[in-house]
Structure formats: structure tokens, C-alpha cells
Amino acid sequence: MTSEIVSVIGGKEASNGVTYESVDPAHLDEVVARVRLADPATFSTACRTAAAAQREWARVPAPVRGRVIASIGRLVEANAADLARLVTREIGKPYAEALGEVREIVDTCDFFLGEGRRLYGQTVPSEMPDKNLFTFRVPVGVAAVITAGNFPVAVPAWYLVPALLCGNAVVWKPAEYAAASAHALYRLFAAAGLPDGVLNLVLADGATTFEGLETALAEGTVHKVGFTGSTEVGRAVGELCGRHLQSPCLELGGKNPMVVMPDADLDLAVEGALFAGFGTAGQRCTSLGTVIVHESVHDEFLRRYARAVAAAAIGDPSGEVLCGPLLERRFADRYEEYLGWIQSHHTVVSGPVGRITAENPRGDFTGEGGLYYHPVVVDGVRPDDRLFLEETFGPIVGVTSFSTLQEALDLANLPGYGLSCAVYTTDPASVFRFREGIGAGMVSVNNSTSGAEAHLPFGGNGRSGNGSRQSGMWVLDQFTRWQSMNWDHSGRLQKAQMDVAEIVPDLDFRL
Ligand code: NAD
Secondary structure, three states, X not given: OOEEEOEEEOOEEEOOOOEEEEEOOOOOOOEEEEEEOOOHHHHHHHHHHHHHHXXXXXXXXXXXXXXXXXXXXXXXXXXXXXXXXXXXXXXXXXXXXXXXXXXXXXXXXXXXXXXXXXXXXXXXXOOOOOEEEEEEEEEOOEEEEEOOOOOOOHHHHHHHHHHHHOOOEEEEEOOHHHHHHHHHHHHHHHHOOOOOOOEEEOOOOHHHHHHHXXXXXXXXXXXXXXXXXXXXXXXHHHHHHHHOOOOOEEEOOOOEEEEEOOOOOHHHHHHHHHHHHHHHHHOOOOOEEEEEEEOOOHHHHHHHHHHHHHHXXXXXXXXXXXXXXXXXXXXXXXXXXXXXXXXXXXXXXXXXXXXXXXXXXXXXEOOOOOOOEOOEEEEOOOOOOHHHHOOOOOOEEEEEEEOOHHHHHHHHHOOOOOOEEEEEOOOHHHHHHHHHHOOOOEEXXXXXXXXXXXXXXXXXXXXXXXXXXXXXXXXXHHHEEEEEEEEEOOOOOOOOOOOOOOOOOOOOOOO
């Protein structure tokens, strides 16, 4: 039976708006959920509701909020298989990866439940006697969190868990095509005992969200925006926030390079390039964009890579496959445009291109009923190709070659993104030169461009984001603001910089 899901504001269902059907991309005739999309006023109402609930939530002691995070972790763990199955059904992510994604929420809760007992401020020495200085972490207020659907539960949890732990209320707007997974995650959070209004779920399309956010920012009911999605929309959200003197957390697209040095373990590099390029059908923000391989091993790498891609399992994401369907029709249409960027100077080394059908099969697999595409490896990409410069969200990887490490670094940095990257080498000197020269926020050595851990900073630079970081202790600076306090108990007005005791040195002293 297909469920109908609606926004939840202040613990109550807000059932207005047009209906959107979230469809299983592996079985396009199956509707996973009918989603009622909210209007802009519903979004801004949710922000007002959150602002009212936040005051009480901030007064709940942080260790008690930490216990709520602990309960969320337990609930997610106990429901892991069901949640992962729903993710697989709704966006076509292979089940093993969906289960890993759910595990990441548990890991995030494990980290932040303890933060409830830390959330340290500092005591700081004053330059004057009988005066004490302190710092406190203060919640920002209401966080509006807007997320993409390729990681429909883990990436939102990277925002929701620390934001709530720090004493903020949240209005969460997930991607429409991942609404059922989002709704399930919302219910798990609510079951942990969050008071009504502290977490609100608004199901809406992008344009509506923008309008609702514009109103909420003008009304002063949003104090932090967390946005994960495309560079283009991130830029618009960043501009809007800037007008309200707010610095959002922007986690955007990537064109992630992998550099293969002449001394690399080629089989390991091929394994990494296979998972990075085609896991989640190449629809991760950290998916591999271009392999930049040393000219001396280019031909051998390409031969092995093409062989590995040809042997990779593609099919029903509930089975053991590397690659399932694309997330949703919109992504399939856009991916077909990217395929149009393949030019005559390129060589496709992976076989057929395009949608897998009875007329264009992959062996026995005809892709019937689903949004399945052939994985594509394109050799000979050039620095001025769109294929080299732009994110191509989908199962396509470019290959080019280099002669010196500096040349490889220049190529790797050229597209101007800066999310993730990888280098394959056995030479420590190359590792450190690569790390120093690359503009990415995350560097993998002899590992795939994908695979974040819940307690390392995650985030990008340039076209990949505004330098904000998620995960671990670093995200606390997104969801709290530092407040300093000085307390003078001398009983007189001591003036900073003026009433300071001086100890006079003999600076002419010499041995
Ligand atoms: P998108 O920017 O189109 O949408 C992302 C979210 O923003 C969705 O919830 C969407 O409804 C909403 N939205 C769309 N237009 C909006 C607007 N004008 N105002 C406010 N909200 C709006 O992104 P997408 O194509 O759905 O997702 C894929 C992109 O997300 C890729 O570029 C991918 O690399 C990126 N991504 C980045 C990360 C990261 O952590 N850096 C993680 C996952 C995905």
C-alpha cells in the first residue's frame, strides 16, 4: 500500500498543497509515497513554531539533550534494516551502501551523545587581579536545514544531531524524491522524546523553500541555514543569507580528482576508482570525476579499469550490485545531457553508453522498468572540456594523463571545486607534496574519493562550499556562537589596557 506523507510542524501534520509521487527508480511503476508539498507560508510558519520551541529546549541541560541523542542512535540502530530498505526502494541505492549510510547516523549519535557532557567553554586568565574571564557556547537559535536526496538520511543527520544537541530547534526540508526516507527518519527522532516544535519536517519543492526561507529570514526566525545540494542553488541560498548577514553552512557539488602516480599499486587504484566512480551510480558529492594518471602507467591502468568496469554488477539495488539505477527521472534526464558532452576527441573504453534497455543491454540485463545506465569511462578528456570542468552527477568518469606531479596538481585543481580527492602512490614525499598542493577539503591516500567517517571534518572549498565543516567537534562552530563574559569582583572599575600592572624588564642587559 502506498502511504501519503505530509509535513510535521510542532508535532502536528500540516496537510496542504499539491501531491508529488516519490517513485522507486528501480521499478518506475511503483509509487513509494504520495507526498503533500507545502506552500511558502507553511515553511515560514514552521520557522516561527521552531523559534517558540527553541527557548525551552535550550534550557534543557546539555547532558540531558545528549541522552536524547543517545536514544535517537538506539532507535536508528534498532530500525536499521527497515530504514535502509526504504532508502534502497526510494532512491535505488544498493542495500549494502544504504545500510552503511544508516550506520553513519548511529556513529554520529555515538559521537554527539558524549558532547552533551562536554560542550566545553573556557576559563581564561584576565590581565587584572580579581577579575575572571569565561567563554560559553550559545545555541544559534533556529537552523533551517535543506538537503539533497542522494544521502537521504546520513547527510541530514550530520546537521540535525549536532544542531539539536547544541540546543537549537530545526526546520528540515529534505529532497522531494527522498521524502519517505526523510519522514521515517523524522519519526525515529520524534520517538526519542524531542518536544513538539524542536524538530519540524517541511516537505516542499525548491522554489517554495526559497520563498519560505526569504520570509523567515526577514522575520528573524531563522538564525542558521544548512544547505547541502548543487553549487548553483547553494550560490542563491548563500546570497540570500548574506543579505541577512548570516553565514550559512554550504555543502555543494564536487569534481573529485584521483591522481595515480607511476609507483602506485595499480590494482588498488582500479578498485578505488571503480567504487568511487560507480558506487551509488556515481551520484555522490564525493564521486570520482577524473582519473589523472601518469603517462607511464596510463595504458595499463586504463586496460585494467575498463576490465573491472565491464565485470561490475549492475542491477536491482536490493541485490549485491555495485551500481543500481539513477535516483530519479530528473537525474536521468540531466545525466543524458552530460553524455552529450562526449566529443570526437574522446575515446569511450567501457562499451555501450546510455540507458540500459532491451535494445541497448548490458549482457543479459535489459534494465527493464528502472532508470539503469551503462557505466562510462572516457579517455582523453582535455582541460577545456565540460566533461573535465563540470560535475557530472552519474556513472561517468573521465581519464587524462600527466608527466610531473605539479602538472597533475594543476589539472586536479583546475575545475575549481574542492571537496574530495585521492592520490595513489607508495612514495611518502609524493603524498605530502600532493596534500600541500591540492585545494580539496578532504584528501585520500591509496583510498577512494568517497568514504567519510563521522568524526572527521567533512566539507569543501571553492565551488564545493564556503569552507564550513560538518562532523566531529568542528561542526559545533556552525551550531553555537561563542559568548565571552568578564566578571570583576575587585569592587572598583578596572580599565582594560589602562589599569594593568607593569613589570619592568632591564632590556639593556647582556651576558
Ligand atoms: P539541488 O541543489 O537541486 O537540491 C538540493 C535541495 O535544495 C533539495 O532539497 C531541493 O529541493 C532544494 N532546493 C532546490 N532549489 C532550491 C532553491 N532555489 N532554494 C532552496 N532550496 C532549493 O541538488 P540536487 O541536484 O538535488 O542534489 C545533487 C547535488 O547535491 C550534487 O551537486 C551533489 O554533489 C550535491 N551534494 C553535496 C553534498 C555535500 O555534502 N557536499 C552531499 C550530497 C549532495
